[in-house]
Amino acid sequence: MQVFKKVAIIGVGEVGGSIGKDLKSKRLAEEVIGVVRRKKSLKEAKQAGAVDRAVLLDRLGDGVKDADLIILATPVGKIIGLGKRAAASAKKGAIITDVGSTKKVIVEKLERSLPEGIKFVGSHPMAGSEKKGALNAEKDLFKGHNCFVTKTKYTDRDALSKIKRFWRSLGADVVEVSPGEHDKIVAWVSHLVHIAASSLVISNKDLLKFTASGFRDTTRIALSTPGLWLDICQTNAKEITVSLDKFMKILKTFRKLISKKNTAQLSKMLNQSRDLRCSLE
Amino acid sequence: MQVFKKVAIIGVGEVGGSIGKDLKSKRLAEEVIGVVRRKKSLKEAKQAGAVDRAVLLDRLGDGVKDADLIILATPVGKIIGLGKRAAASAKKGAIITDVGSTKKVIVEKLERSLPEGIKFVGSHPMAGSEKKGALNAEKDLFKGHNCFVTKTKYTDRDALSKIKRFWRSLGADVVEVSPGEHDKIVAWVSHLVHIAASSLVISNKDLLKFTASGFRDTTRIALSTPGLWLDICQTNAKEITVSLDKFMKILKTFRKLISKKNTAQLSKMLNQSRDLRCSLE
Structure with a gap:
């Protein structure tokens, strides 16, 4: 057609x-x-x-x-x-x-x-x-x-x-x-993920030689052109910060459960993320 | 041999x-x-x-x-x-x-x-x-x-x-x-990465249908057996929380630079993570 x-x-x-x-x-x-x-x-x-x-x-x-x-x-x-x-x-x-x-x-x-x-x-x-x-x-x-x-x-x-x-x-x-709905969605499914991957790479800057294939998969998107991401961060700043705040809240919950050895809740969250991720296979 | x-x-x-x-x-x-x-x-x-x-x-x-x-x-x-x-x-x-x-x-x-x-x-x-x-x-x-x-x-x-x-x-x-050195290293290169991937999946729980291949790569490790990760979190809790704190600090820096549209510093961090990640290719 x-x-x-x-x-x-x-x-x-x-x-x-x-x-x-x-x-x-x-x-x-x-x-x-x-x-x-x-x-x-x-x-x-x-x-x-x-x-x-x-x-x-x-x-x-x-x-x-x-x-x-x-x-x-x-x-x-x-x-x-x-x-x-x-x-x-x-x-x-x-x-x-x-x-x-x-x-x-x-x-x-x-x-x-x-x-x-x-x-x-x-x-x-x-x-x-x-x-x-x-x-x-x-x-x-x-x-x-x-x-x-x-x-x-x-x-x-x-x-x-x-x-x-x-x-x-x-x-x-x-x-x-709508353009606004779009920017909200991609802030979560794409832009947040990129910032997280970049942050993981920087976190590991002195230990890269010990990383394995899981790390390489997780951070692959950090290979994309920085200039492109600079544009994205500038044109979608508000939605990205909202998604980053929510992401950090979830990380904090993990941190708390791990530090308090709250096995039941930790297991629940690990299972939830695994089940959700399985739905994409 | x-x-x-x-x-x-x-x-x-x-x-x-x-x-x-x-x-x-x-x-x-x-x-x-x-x-x-x-x-x-x-x-x-x-x-x-x-x-x-x-x-x-x-x-x-x-x-x-x-x-x-x-x-x-x-x-x-x-x-x-x-x-x-x-x-x-x-x-x-x-x-x-x-x-x-x-x-x-x-x-x-x-x-x-x-x-x-x-x-x-x-x-x-x-x-x-x-x-x-x-x-x-x-x-x-x-x-x-x-x-x-x-x-x-x-x-x-x-x-x-x-x-x-x-x-x-x-x-x-x-x-x-030493066992201590080992646990410190893997907290960063592996355990932190797993928690980050799981948190990304949970962050996106209502938007999974909009995710693309980048998201799937980044979160692949969240597919692993939850029980296995529960054991890991329990036996390496201290080092994992240390790495999570550092990771969240880097995320916060990104958040600040994005929200303040500090292009120069943001560009520096995106380039740094890209160059570091390139060294693994």
């Missing part, structure tokens, strides 16, 4: 590249154009089979001008600026979306400020890893994964419906939320 | 089973006898290629009486009791070791209380997963992994040297420590 004929992807990294790869391999678009920051990425995007052609960022206007869909697949901190630049060169009727990990700030800044005839709908596919670059793009990266799509009272209903169909065509399970 | 001719393994689960599998497949022992709790495990231990023969726990005496090495590979809470029972049936000159995740309590209780001629040396190979049972035993599970071996002023030097050679014959990197 071809929802959009021409698609421009700004930022052909792991996520942007995986979108392009699916679009091309499944013939879900007639043309995929990549817009990249570095010369090296021009070649990599082609090599990964993610785009039909790629242009550098200084030719962004050329890259997006015929696109029916423009996808902003850069780190959060670049999305708003590039979204405005892309909209200025986009054709009438074009739809813009993004894949940023926070939504409130982005949707507020883009949804109502674009030129007449250009619509924005926020997205956030819950897929991808700590890896970087188009060469880490994967086919079917989104298949069976949740993809948040945001709806506000200003969201164009037709654009929203198309964006939802677009993500479904890549196999994603679309979850429609 | 055959360090011990006859080896009895009490508890033929993932770790005990993997020891047996290596001993047999590499001909590092003439005979491997398994001692198991459940009837089902008799068959599984054989099927996994982990033992030459297996007996049930009520025939423990039979299982261990000819062994040159007896390995206690049960959850921490069972090690001391079974160690004493095994020692009562062991032959003169036999050496007993364990694979328990805490060492201070175990070594204190076993090293000096065994019958004349039976020596105990504590071990803790840093390998294994959240999986259970001999059918999850793996060849070369210990290869390239650290294995702690404890030394106190009461440790028999000859037995210590043999136990170190034994683990090296399985490919492990032996780390000689």
Whole structure:
């Protein structure tokens, strides 16, 4: 099901590249154009089979001008600026979306400020890893994964419906939320988890040589690009601090039960977390 | 290099089973006898290629009486009791070791209380997963992994040297420590990490359906048997609370920097944790 004929992807990294790869391999678009920051990425995007052609960022206007869909697949901190630049060169009727990990700030800044005839709908596919670059793009990266799509009272209903169909065509399970609900959810399921993993690594800085595979699994996400997380922390500060407070409260309960050797309650909590985690297997 | 001719393994689960599998497949022992709790495990231990023969726990005496090495590979809470029972049936000159995740309590209780001629040396190979049972035993599970071996002023030097050679014959990197040092190290690199993962799962109990692969990696260790962790928390309570306090201090620093949007310091911490974690790749 071809929802959009021409698609421009700004930022052909792991996520942007995986979108392009699916679009091309499944013939879900007639043309995929990549817009990249570095010369090296021009070649990599082609090599990964993610785009039909790629242009550098200084030719962004050329890259997006015929696109029916423009996808902003850069780190959060670049999305708003590039979204405005892309909209200025986009054709009438074009739809813009993004894949940023926070939504409130982005949707507020883009949804109502674009030129007449250009619509924005926020997205956030819950897929991808700590890896970087188009060469880490994967086919079917989104298949069976949740993809948040945001709806506000200003969201164009037709654009929203198309964006939802677009993500479904890549196999994603679309979850429609408000930007605020989105940011609340990901603060818990993603941002808190990242801060916890980073804190575990720092806690163990003098003992890393004694860590084993469990530690490596638990802290794998701490490998992701710090700049990306800096953007996320800045644009979702409030919700992240709320989740951190709750997390520390649970840690304190564990601490108390361990120190008081309260076996019954400790067993209850360990069993609860094990059962909950089992439900994800 | 055959360090011990006859080896009895009490508890033929993932770790005990993997020891047996290596001993047999590499001909590092003439005979491997398994001692198991459940009837089902008799068959599984054989099927996994982990033992030459297996007996049930009520025939423990039979299982261990000819062994040159007896390995206690049960959850921490069972090690001391079974160690004493095994020692009562062991032959003169036999050496007993364990694979328990805490060492201070175990070594204190076993090293000096065994019958004349039976020596105990504590071990803790840093390998294994959240999986259970001999059918999850793996060849070369210990290869390239650290294995702690404890030394106190009461440790028999000859037995210590043999136990170190034994683990090296399985490919492990032996780390000689005091039981206290061991418990301090694993509180940080393992026990703290487990409590953090369990707390993350509980924090997200109402949002599990929105979690993605990063969350699953980070919390995988919360799948391990709660009873095992209960034993660990009880026998290493002090060190775990110390590590939890330090961990919460780091989380609080993150919280403060995020809430105050202190980009420079936040960036520094995210980069520090990323660089540290990279060193493990």
